[in-house]
Amino acid sequence: MDVRTLCLGALMGGEATGYEIRKMFEDGTFSHFQIASLGSIYPALTKLTQDGLVTFVEHEQENRPDKKIYQLTSEGRRSFLRTLLQTRPGEDRYRSDILFMLTFAEEMPLELTEALIDEFAARHQMMSQQIDPDKDDGTDAQGSRWHDEDGNPKPGCCFVAGLGQAMCDATLKFIRENKQGLLDQLKNYKANKS
Template identity: 40%
Template sequence: MDAKTLCLGALARGPASGYEIRKMFEEGAYAAFHPIGFGSIYPALTALLAEGLVACQEEPQAGRPDKKVYTLTPEGHAALVRSFASNRPAVDKYKSDTLFMLSLAEVMEPDRVRRLVADYKDLNASELEKMAECDPADMTAGQRFVFGLGKAVYSAIATYIDNNAGALVDSLERGDHEPLPGRSAGETAPHRARKAGE
């Protein structure tokens, strides 16, 4: 989704400065959905302003330059509606260093894998705790739906880890897994080779 549409969507929640829009995508309501570069926000807002899709009001700040607060215009709201009606969403992309590493668990020590899984579970538990502090009653119907879906995903991750992490580590400790392509069946994992030499 392009930066202009992302900014229109952010402003649909209410007036905001460019910095506040950036925060929405870095650590706020949209952090889990879509990245937007800081260098993309202001050019997008400038273009939206020129097209009459947003309005801008400058608010004085003590000891600092005036704060530019952008507001969605009726034309901007209509443009957002048209965009959502006609654009096909791109396929979701999920990035995770942890899951990439775990997909190659056979090249790591079992204790390292155990720690990675525990840290990943803790991270997801932390996100669930943050969500528990939110009040769905203050959300729109769409926000409640996405909020509930997020909780379901984090809960499912925790349940999957509880049910399957032990079997993964046990398999690595026994060395009964298939060798990775590029390594022959006779080659052992580093931790097993050390144990054999002890």
């Protein structure tokens, strides 16, 4: 799923600037299961404009850089929905440097292992809190898009958010239950080697 499609999806919830779209992937609605950087979003929006799938209004601001507020065209909306129906979703991929590094726990000092696990837990703790759909009350125009125009929560979004939280919680639970055990095993393991 390329960045152009992701941008169309981001604009399904209403108008937004490129910067706001990045925030949806960085902090907001999509942050825990998709990624897109500014370096790919801006070219994507330019291309989409050329193809007539989005339009933008330029808002000149005093003492601030101009704002380009993008919006789906009806053609863009149709195109996105067609993509949804026709695309075979790509594989799920989870990428974690910390887990990769922990694979080599035997080769590093115990303190580093513990620090990595703690950092991993802290990140998931933060993510779990960030996902919470209740924080979006529908009044914040630039906020996330868990609710539709009538203020009803969108079932699909709630499901995905709940799934994300369940994964975070499972991760935290596993760490609570197994961190000390790992550290003890590592101590033994290292004692045996020397």
